[in-house]
Amino acid sequence: MALIVNLRLLSQETLFLQGDLSPAELDFGLQDAMFQITQPVAYDLEVAMVEDALLVRGQLQATLDCECVRCLQRFTQLLNLAELTIHLPLTGDEAVTMDNDNVDLTPFLREDMILEFPQHPLCKPECAGLKKTSEKQAPAAGEKPELKVSAWAELNKLKL
Ligand SMILES: [Zn+2]
Numbered sequence: 001m002a003l004i005v006n007l008r009l010l011s012q013e014t015l016f017l018q019g020d021l022s023p024a025e026l027d028f029g030l031q032d033a034m035f036q037i038t039q040p041v042a043y044d045l046e047v048a049m050v051e052d053a054l055l056v057r058g059q060l061q062a063t064l065d066c067e068c069v070r071c072l073q074r075f076t077q078l079l080n081l082a083e084l085t086i087h088l089p090l091t092g093d094e095a096v097t098m099d100n101d102n103v104d105l106t107p108f109l110r111e112d113m114i115l116e117f118p119q120h121p122l123c124k125p126e127c128a129g130l131k132k133t134s135e136k137q138a139p140a141a142g143e144k145p146e147l148k149v150s151a152w153a154e155l156n157k158l159k160l
Contacts, residue, residue: 001025003109005047005054007090007101014048017058026110034121035066035077043109045084054096056086056105060113066121070129081116084109 002025005015020040030036045058060081067074086108088096096103 002104002106003043003045004102004104004106007049007098007103010047010049010054014046017043017045017047019043021106021109025106026113028110028114033117034069035064035118037062038065039063041109041113045105047105049090052089052091054086054088054090054103056084056088056108058084060084060109062113064118064121066118066123068123068127069120070122070127072130073123075121075123077118077121079113079116081112084112086112 003017003019003021005017009015020042022040023037026037026041028037039062041060041062043058043060045056048055048057060079062079064077064079065074066077086105088103088108090096090098096108
């Protein structure tokens with residue numbers, strides 16, 4: 001279900017909305033992106049009517065399935081919009097589309113999320129990228145075993 005608010009209801013009280021939006025509803029168009037959103041996007045919003053506008057405030061949280069642009073490793077990244085504020089005029093040229101007394105908030109949430117999307121997802125900020133075998137700088141002695149240990153430690157943590 002899309003996230004729709006009713007203006008008649010809003011004229012009487014502030015609405016507090018919590019739930020999930022499916023990626024299909026948000027329809028991000030990520031076919032060519034370096035990440036995908038396959039899990040529901042959680043919202044926790046307060047919607048109020050202020051004069052001739054809707055004021056939407058709150059939080060959105062999504063899990064991005066990313067592919068590192070440098071090393072192509074897959075990883076997940078949490079996208080958290082903690083202080084979302086959307087101001088939607090109800091009158092004038094910029095007025096939001098209304099269907100009877102209903103306003104669909106979904107497209108506005110989508111827009112705000114897209115602005116926060118990573119342009120170049122990195123598994124970690126210092127990611128060195130793909131290791132080239134013909135590279136001149138050989139890893140310093142002692143570096144390799146250390147990496148192995150940490151990789152196994154990570155696997156153990158996953159308890160597969
Ligand atoms: Zn990487």
